[in-house]
Amino acid sequence: MRVTFTDQAIEKLERDSEGYMKLHYDIEDCGCVVNGVTQLVNDSAQGDFNMTLESNFRPVLIQKQYKVFFDKEMKIDFLPKHQCFMLKSDSEIINPRMRYINKG
Numbered sequence: 001m002r003v004t005f006t007d008q009a010i011e012k013l014e015r016d017s018e019g020y021m022k023l024h025y026d027i028e029d030c031g032c033v034v035n036g037v038t039q040l041v042n043d044s045a046q047g048d049f050n051m052t053l054e055s056n057f058r059p060v061l062i063q064k065q066y067k068v069f070f071d072k073e074m075k076i077d078f079l080p081k082h083q084c085f086m087l088k089s090d091s092e093i094i095n096p097r098m099r100y101i102n103k104g
Contacts, residue, residue: 001053001054001062001067001070001072001073001074002053002054002055002072002073002074003023003053003054003055003056003057003074003075003076004055004056004073004074004075004076005055005056005057005075006075006076006077006078008077008078008080009057009076009077009078009085010056010057011078012078012085013042013100014057016042016102017058018044019042019043019044019103020042020043020044020045020046020049020061021040021041021042021055021057021058021060021061022040022041022042022049022060022061022062023039023040023053023061023062023070024038024039024040024049024062024063024101025037025038025062025063025066025070026038026039036066036069038069038094038095038098039098039100039101040076040085040087040098040100040101041101041102041103042102042103043103044103045103046061048063049061049062050063050064051064051067069094071089071090071091071094073089073090074087074088074089074094075088075089076098079097082097084097084098084100085097085098085100086098
């Protein structure tokens with residue numbers, strides 16, 4: 001699996017260059033695991049994120065049990081108008097307004 005960051009996304013994220021970059025599949029208060037929401041998280045701790053995805057920016061971690069909800073090739077873009085990120089692939093938009101959380 002691979003994640004490609006657009007130039008705009010890299011520019012927005014490069015100030016937070018320390019820590020672990022994670023795609024967190026959040027299922028809290030979603031009712032069902034299939035209704036989870038992906039968030040982009042920069043965190044000082046690896047935690048239970050046990051799978052590393054290749055990237056053109058920094059390695060990205062996910063939790064292996066949620067890899068089924070991600071595509072083989074994904075792209076993260078930054079949307080300046082909405083001040084958020086978008087996670088997409090060639091076949092779908094996984095999260096059109098992905099939240100970024102900096103815990104680092």
